[in-house]
Amino acid sequence: MTDHRVFANVKIYSNFAEIIQPLGKLPLEFSAEDWSDIRSDSITLIGSNINITQQTITEKKQSLNNLQIYVRSPSSSNTETKFLRATMIDENRNLVKLIDKDISKEAIYITVQSDHIVYNDEPSQSKYYVNFTYDTTDAVYLSYLRSNLNWKTRYQLNLFEESKQAIIIAMADIRNDGKSKIDIEHGELIGGEINLRMFEQHRSERYEIREHAVMYAPANAHFSTTSSPPTVSRGEELAGLYLFSINQSFSIDGKTNYLLPMFRPQVTVERYGLIRKSFFGVTANSNGKAQRSYRLSSDRFLSRGNCIIREYDHLVGETFLPDLAANDKHDFSVGQDSDIIYKENITLISSRTYNQTIQPASKEFEERTQSVYFINLLLQNFKKNRSVKVEYKQNIYARSVKLTVNNAGFIQDGSVIKLTTTLSADDEKSFSYRIEIIH
Structure with a gap:
C-alpha cells in the first residue's frame, strides 16, 4: 500500500x-x-x-492456502492457551490441518475462528486490476x-x-x-x-x-x-x-x-423583522415576536455553504446559503427579535354554505363554505434608539382567497396577504384588513 x-x-x-x-x-x-x-x-x-x-x-488476492500458520489448540483451557503449527487448507472456511498430540497422533482437519489464527506475515489484501482494449489515434486519458x-464553501458575513x-x-x-x-x-x-x-x-x-x-x-x-x-x-x-x-x-x-x-463578491444585505403566520379558518387571538431576518444578494454566483453572521464584530447566528445566482435574492432568519412584538386578532364576520356543481351540466356537486374574516394587527417596536423595517406575511390555506377591505397597504400575492412597514424607535402601529375565503 x-x-x-x-x-x-x-x-x-x-x-x-x-x-x-x-x-x-x-x-x-x-x-x-x-x-x-x-x-x-x-x-x-x-x-x-x-x-x-x-x-x-x-479482483485478485494472494491465496493463504498451504500457508504455514499458528492456531489456538482445541485442547486449550480457559487458564492455559496453546498454539500449534498448522497448514491453511481452505481460507474461505478457515479449514486447517494440524497435529495435536492431545487429540491424535495423526494429522486432523478442523475449522477455527478467525481470531484464533496467528500469521507469520501480514496477510495480503485484495488488489483490483482494470484493463482495456481500445482503438485511437490521439492521446488517451483515464x-x-x-x-x-x-469540497464545500464556508462563508463569514460581516x-x-x-x-x-x-x-x-x-x-x-x-x-x-x-x-x-x-x-x-x-x-x-x-x-x-x-x-x-x-x-x-x-x-x-x-x-x-x-x-x-x-x-x-x-x-x-x-x-x-x-x-x-x-x-x-x-x-x-x-x-x-x-x-x-x-x-x-x-x-x-x-x-x-x-x-x-475565494473571490470577494459585492453583496447587499437588507435587515428586517419577519412575521410569518398561517391561517386555516379558525378565529383566534395570537401574539409573538418577529424573526431577525436578512435579504442577501450578490453581484456574482455564490455556491452553497454554511455562513456565520457577525454584526458589529459580534456573532449573531448562522445559516446555510443555497446556490445563489448573481443578483438573485435569498431571505433567511436566524432567531427571534425580542423587541419587535405583534398581536393579532381574527374575527369571523359571516359564513354561509352552498352547493357548487363540479362540472357544467352535471348533477354532481360539492359543498362549499364562504367565510368573511376581519383581522386586526398591532405591531410594536420596543427599541429605544433605532427604527426597524417589518414584513408581515399571512399564508391562508383555502380553496380561494380575496382581500376585500384594506386600509393600511396590505397586498395579496396568491394566497398570501403581505404588509411592509417601518416602525420608529419605541413606536407602535395598528393595521386591519378583511378577507373572503372559500373552503
Whole structure:
C-alpha cells in the first residue's frame, strides 16, 4: 500500500471528485484502500477519438492456502492457551490441518475462528486490476470518480451600520478523507447541483468519529511551482454549473481539510423583522415576536455553504446559503427579535354554505363554505434608539382567497396577504384588513 497519490487533473464536486490523468501501463492496479473510494462503474477512457472495445475489472488476492500458520489448540483451557503449527487448507472456511498430540497422533482437519489464527506475515489484501482494449489515434486519458475528495464553501458575513457596505468572506474547504497524501497538479472546484451519487457499500468507516486536521493555505509549498499560495478564480458558468479554477498545484495530507480564500463578491444585505403566520379558518387571538431576518444578494454566483453572521464584530447566528445566482435574492432568519412584538386578532364576520356543481351540466356537486374574516394587527417596536423595517406575511390555506377591505397597504400575492412597514424607535402601529375565503 502506498501513502502518496499524484493526480494530474482533478475536478472536485460537493461529494466526490473526478480524476483525469494520462493513461498509464495496462492493466491498472488499485489497492483495496484506493478501491473502497472509487466508483467502479465510472472508470473509463476519454479522448477526442477513442473506441473502447473491451474493459475488464478483476479482483485478485494472494491465496493463504498451504500457508504455514499458528492456531489456538482445541485442547486449550480457559487458564492455559496453546498454539500449534498448522497448514491453511481452505481460507474461505478457515479449514486447517494440524497435529495435536492431545487429540491424535495423526494429522486432523478442523475449522477455527478467525481470531484464533496467528500469521507469520501480514496477510495480503485484495488488489483490483482494470484493463482495456481500445482503438485511437490521439492521446488517451483515464477518468474515474473518488469519494474521499470533496469540497464545500464556508462563508463569514460581516454587517455594520446601514450606510456601510456588508462584507462576505468565502473560503473553499477541500477535504481529503483518505489516509494518503494527495498531490494535485491542476484542480477545479465545481459549484451547483449535479445529479451524481457515490456508492457507499465500502464506506461504513465514514461515520466513525475521528480526529482530523485543518490546513490553511499555503498547505504544502514543496509541490507548488511558486512560493505564493494557490488562489481560486471567481468562477465561470458551464451548463448551469460554475467552475472555479485553482491557479497552481497543491497538496493535501490524509484526513485533512485544506482551506483556500475565494473571490470577494459585492453583496447587499437588507435587515428586517419577519412575521410569518398561517391561517386555516379558525378565529383566534395570537401574539409573538418577529424573526431577525436578512435579504442577501450578490453581484456574482455564490455556491452553497454554511455562513456565520457577525454584526458589529459580534456573532449573531448562522445559516446555510443555497446556490445563489448573481443578483438573485435569498431571505433567511436566524432567531427571534425580542423587541419587535405583534398581536393579532381574527374575527369571523359571516359564513354561509352552498352547493357548487363540479362540472357544467352535471348533477354532481360539492359543498362549499364562504367565510368573511376581519383581522386586526398591532405591531410594536420596543427599541429605544433605532427604527426597524417589518414584513408581515399571512399564508391562508383555502380553496380561494380575496382581500376585500384594506386600509393600511396590505397586498395579496396568491394566497398570501403581505404588509411592509417601518416602525420608529419605541413606536407602535395598528393595521386591519378583511378577507373572503372559500373552503
